[in-house]
Amino acid sequence: MAIDDYDVAISLKRRLEASLPFKVCPSKQLLKMMKNKGTPMRDEDYEVGKVLYSGDEGGITCMLKGSVTDKEIVGASMTHLIIDPEHPLEKFHLENYSKR
Numbered sequence: 001m002a003i004d005d006y007d008v009a010i011s012l013k014r015r016l017e018a019s020l021p022f023k024v025c026p027s028k029q030l031l032k033m034m035k036n037k038g039t040p041m042r043d044e045d046y047e048v049g050k051v052l053y054s055g056d057e058g059g060i061t062c063m064l065k066g067s068v069t070d071k072e073i074v075g076a077s078m079t080h081l082i083i084d085p086e087h088p089l090e091k092f093h094l095e096n097y098s099k100r
Helices: 006-018 028-037 090-096
Strands: 022-026 046-053 060-065 074-077 081-083
Touching: 006 046, 006 060, 022 028
Parallel strands: none
Antiparallel strands: 022 046, 022 081, 046 060, 060 074
């Protein structure tokens, strides 16, 4: 059974790719998961450098550009990110993707 509406997900992925780079902030849940993993993230804005679609299991994944001191590159599902409220796709994201 599909979770994502494939057409909506691909449409959003393409629109996000066209607007690269853009800013996101990790959700409290993502900050907690990364801390528990032993690779804490900073609670600040990150720049998205690449957007991928990982199917129903991973959904839309954003590759976050961290600082040179970060131990690893973070790929996070859009459901664990807070998109910049000024981004033109923020409303589309909330209404058409993240509620699924």
